[in-house]
Amino acid sequence: EAGVAQSPRYKIIEKRQSVAFWCNPISGHATLYWYQQILGQGPKLLIQFQNNGVVDDSQLPKDRFSAERLKGVDSTLKIQPAKLEDSAVYLCASSSGDHEPQHFGDGTRLSIL
Amino acid sequence: SQQGEEDPQALSIQEGENATMNCSYKTSINNLQWYRQNSGRGLVHLILIRSNEREKHSGRLRVTLDTSKKSSSLLITASRAADTASYFCATDARGSYIPTFGRGTSLIVHP
Numbered sequence: 001e002a003g004v005a006q007s008p009r010y011k012i013i014e015k016r017q018s019v020a021f022w023c024n025p026i027s028g029h030a031t032l033y034w035y036q037q038i039l040g041q042g043p044k045l046l047i048q049f050q051n052n053g054v055v056d057d058s059q060l061p062k063d064r065f066s067a068e069r070l071k072g073v074d075s076t077l078k079i080q081p082a083k084l085e086d087s088a089v090y091l092c093a094s095s096s097g098d099h100e101p102q103h104f105g106d107g108t109r110l111s112i113l
Numbered sequence: 114s115q116q117g118e119e120d121p122q123a124l125s126i127q128e129g130e131n132a133t134m135n136c137s138y139k140t141s142i143n144n145l146q147w148y149r150q151n152s153g154r155g156l157v158h159l160i161l162i163r164s165n166e167r168e169k170h171s172g173r174l175r176v177t178l179d180t181s182k183k184s185s186s187l188l189i190t191a192s193r194a195a196d197t198a199s200y201f202c203a204t205d206a207r208g209s210y211i212p213t214f215g216r217g218t219s220l221i222v223h224p
Contacts, residue, residue, distance in 0.1 A: 004155070041217075042201050042214030042215050042216050042217050043156065043201075043214045045213070056211055059211075093155075099143050099205050101146065101158040101161055102146075102148075102158060104155030106154050106155045107154075
């Protein structure tokens with residue numbers, strides 16, 4: 001089966017610019033997650049979707065971050081405007097349900113200048 | 114705050130030796146999962162152990178769970194250079210759907 005696809009792999013922008021990341025989960029997986037992983041740390045959950053509804057977004061900085069999952073399949077994560085502290089790897093994962101193993105993409109490495 | 118914390122932060126061993134990593138957590142959980150992350154890649158799921166289980170095996174991996182001590186261990190036997198990676202535990206707290214990862218253990222296996 002095809003894995004979780006993410007694009008782009010790398011992105012370099014200046015602070016205050018906007019950026020968007022795309023994720024295509026494993027076919028049939030209802031649950032989709034976006035994580036932020038800062039260098040040397042574990043992934044931190046930003047938002048969790050169940051189909052096209054939001055399960056949890058308590059750790060998403062909503063003043064600058066937004067995410068959507070139209071039609072319950074692909075998802076996009078946007079940052080506008082970006083800050084220096086947003087430099088991180090943004091990981092997308094999907095699973096067949098809550099409390100089930102997650103399958104991760106290789107992430108987008110974001111650098112803010 | 115992070116639910117799971119791995120120990121040690123870094124581990125360096127020779128090929129063929131066993132590697133043991135520990136994870137401690139703070140609140141009751143539904144299950145605990147171990148993941149591996151190679152440099153520049155996403156996380157790969159290794160083992161899921163549920164709160165009513167005490168031990169699980171998968172190939173050269175052995176995971177134990179002690180809910181009374183709120184801790185888990187991951188044992189990799191007969192390590193290989195290809196096992197070099199960061200290892201993370203992730204916990205699912207009871208009443209929460211939020212999976213929480215620790216900071217990870219960085220394992221280096223020297224050939």
